[in-house]
Amino acid sequence: MTTTRGLEGVVATTSAISSIRDDVLTYRGYRIQDLAETATFEEVVYLLWYGELPSVRQLKSFRQALAEHAEVPDEIFEMIKKFPLDIVHPMAVLRTAVSNLGIYDPNAEQMSREANIEKAIRIQAQISTLVAGFARIRKGLSPVSPNRALGYAADFLYMLKGSLPPDAEARMFDKALILHADHELNASTFTARVCVATLSDMYSGITSAIGALKGPLHGGANEQVMNMLTRIGSIEWVEDYVANALEKKKKIMGFGHRVYKNGDPRARILKEMAKKISDHRGDRHYYDMSEKMEKIIREKKGLLPNTDFYSATLYHLLGIDHDLFTPVFAISRTSGWAAHIMEQYNGNRLIRPRAEYNGPKLRRIVPIEQR
Numbered sequence: 037m038t039t040t041r042g043l044e045g046v047v048a049t050t051s052a053i054s055s056i057r058d059d060v061l062t063y064r065g066y067r068i069q070d071l072a073e074t075a076t077f078e079e080v081v082y083l084l085w086y087g088e089l090p091s092v093r094q095l096k097s098f099r100q101a102l103a104e105h106a107e108v109p110d111e112i113f114e115m116i117k118k119f120p121l122d123i124v125h126p127m128a129v130l131r132t133a134v135s136n137l138g139i140y141d142p143n144a145e146q147m148s149r150e151a152n153i154e155k156a157i158r159i160q161a162q163i164s165t166l167v168a169g170f171a172r173i174r175k176g177l178s179p180v181s182p183n184r185a186l187g188y189a190a191d192f193l194y195m196l197k198g199s200l201p202p203d204a205e206a207r208m209f210d211k212a213l214i215l216h217a218d219h220e221l222n223a224s225t226f227t228a229r230v231c232v233a234t235l236s237d238m239y240s241g242i243t244s245a246i247g248a249l250k251g252p253l254h255g256g257a258n259e260q261v262m263n264m265l266t267r268i269g270s271i272e273w274v275e276d277y278v279a280n281a282l283e284k285k286k287k288i289m290g291f292g293h294r295v296y297k298n299g300d301p302r303a304r305i306l307k308e309m310a311k312k313i314s315d316h317r318g319d320r321h322y323y324d325m326s327e328k329m330e331k332i333i334r335e336k337k338g339l340l341p342n343t344d345f346y347s348a349t350l351y352h353l354l355g356i357d358h359d360l361f362t363p364v365f366a367i368s369r370t371s372g373w374a375a376h377i378m379e380q381y382n383g384n385r386l387i388r389p390r391a392e393y394n395g396p397k398l399r400r401i402v403p404i405e406q407r
């Protein structure tokens with residue numbers, strides 16, 4: 037048996053959803069740059085689930101279905117109110133709450149394609165309401181009811197803040213959701229596929245995926261980027277911080293990638309948006325620190341920013357609390373997880389690799405009184 041640490045380079049499945057080849061990322065054959073420029077998040081979700089971009093009529097009924105399911109059962113917000121909200125991490129709340137959404141879905145255990153599409157719509161519709169509602173509850177505010185006529189991205193910002201976002205900001209957030217929607221066999225998507233390959237249900241798959249996304253080597257890095265920038269505090273300390281981190285062989289959050297070696301195409305688009313909003317706001321504090329950090333790390337270590345690096349500055353300037361950055365990632369990635377779960381069910385086989393044993397040799401049990 038041969039083992040590969042971290043399964044690097046192992047091709048574990050075929051998939052028709054997204055592809056990364058020569059640093060070009062596509063969803064169903066469309067370049068991510070083109071989708072970010074011309075589509076909305078709802079169109080991209082439709083594309084991921086149905087394989088084609090929607091017509092006007094298809095998009096209308098898809099948005100209608102998302103709108104119909106956007107309310108979260110009161111029981112879930114009541115449950116959240118009982119959590120120790122001053123200490124709990126929002127990703128832990130989300131993991132628990134999404135699992136609970138399954139409890140209130142009468143068709144949670146149905147496994148037909150139609151039932152799974154319906155579940156995917158419910159989860160996608162409810163997850164943004166859930167994150168925004170939680171964010172308000174922990175501040176002692178009431179959740180704001182969804183208004184899906186605004187569009188998915190704008191509605192999230194509206195539910196979060198209780199006021200309509202400027203169009204330009206809603207569009208930037210929409211683009212960010214598109215950029216995070218899917219990414220081939222990343223750790224959380226793989227987790228979702230492993231889970232449902234046992235023929236477990238979609239809620240279990242997405243709950244498992246949220247658990248995997250939470251970690252700082254994956255989606256959790258976007259919050260850690262902002263924590264790092266806040267700790268550094270000022271552009272004049274960036275160089276020292278990087279030198280010290282590299283000397284101590286500490287991982288610098290938001291840099292490096294298992295697959296991209298010449299740069300993450302999403303990071304470039306996010307960088308442009310982070311710059312645009314920083315200039316517009318006249319607040320280049322984090323953008324300038326980030327740009328300096330990028331330059332130094334590129335020179336010293338040859339590492340490039342990943343999607344989590346500039347999304348941190350963008351989300352900060354969009355007024356999103358720092359510990360909600362990863363839940364926001366989960367809102368978007370739910371679309372990719374659901375697409376992969378449905379693809380996995382189609383022609384499923386249990387995912388069960390082997391481990392090369394390196395523990396003690398065969399031995400006899402010593403009776404307990406002689407140990």
Ligand SMILES: CC(=O)SCCNC(=O)CCNC(=O)[C@H](O)C(C)(C)COP(=O)(O)OP(=O)(O)OC[C@H]1O[C@@H](n2cnc3c(N)ncnc32)[C@H](O)[C@@H]1OP(=O)(O)O
Binds near residue numbers: 252255
């Ligand atoms: C949405 C996403 O999930 S994108 C990724 C988000 N995660 C992060 O930003 C966390 C920081 N980055 C990392 O930890 C890594 O780059 C990962 C986890 C993304 C990829 O990891 P791997 O492919 O396993 O690379 P690995 O960790 O083995 O690193 C290879 C080498 O690059 C170095 N390296 C990689 N990333 C970093 C980093 N961010 N900071 C410092 N050094 C790094 C490693 O120390 C190692 O160096 P060495 O060969 O001198 O020992």
Ligand SMILES: O=C([O-])CC(=O)C(=O)O
Binds near residue numbers: 218222294
């Ligand atoms: O693909 C990966 O390993 C991580 C990543 O960038 C993502 O999930 O978006």
